Amino acid sequence: MLTLQCPYCGVQADETELAPGYEAHLKRYGPGSSPEEFESYMFARKNPKGVHFERWRxxxxxxxxxxxxxxxxxxxxxxxxxxQSSAPPADLVAKIKLKRPEWEGYK
Incomplete structure (x- = not known):
């Protein structure tokens, strides 16, 4: 079972207490964007095997x-x-690289 610690209240919550929000750090496109940009925002998602950044509630x-x-x-x-973070914290990136030396980093 997946267990995550909420950075706000500090509770260790299992996945039954959480709601997934899917991929984190997406560049959002709205009014004035091209149809291709909006389509990529709405429908194109990474599905990596390995390190992934996600939104949770x-x-x-x-x-x-x-x-x-x-x-x-x-x-x-x-x-x-x-x-509200625009990119993963440096200490978290360092922790991932320590455990997964082959990881290419956050993009």
Missing amino acids: HAYGCGKWFLAARDTNTLEVFGTYPA
Whole structure:
């Protein structure tokens, strides 16, 4: 079972308390964007085997959205951080690189 720690309230919540929000750090396109840009935002998602950054909501807790880094192959969670972050924190990236030296980094 997947267990994530909410960075806001500090609760270790299993996946039954959480709601997935799918891929994190998407570039959002709205009015004035080309049809191709909007289509890529709406429908094109990464589906990696390995390290992935995702959005989660602590639905049955504080209700806040947060971001998590985890390995989709092993379900290992590297850490969580606030949803307002524009990129993963440097210490989290360093932790991932330490455990997964072959990882190419956040893009």
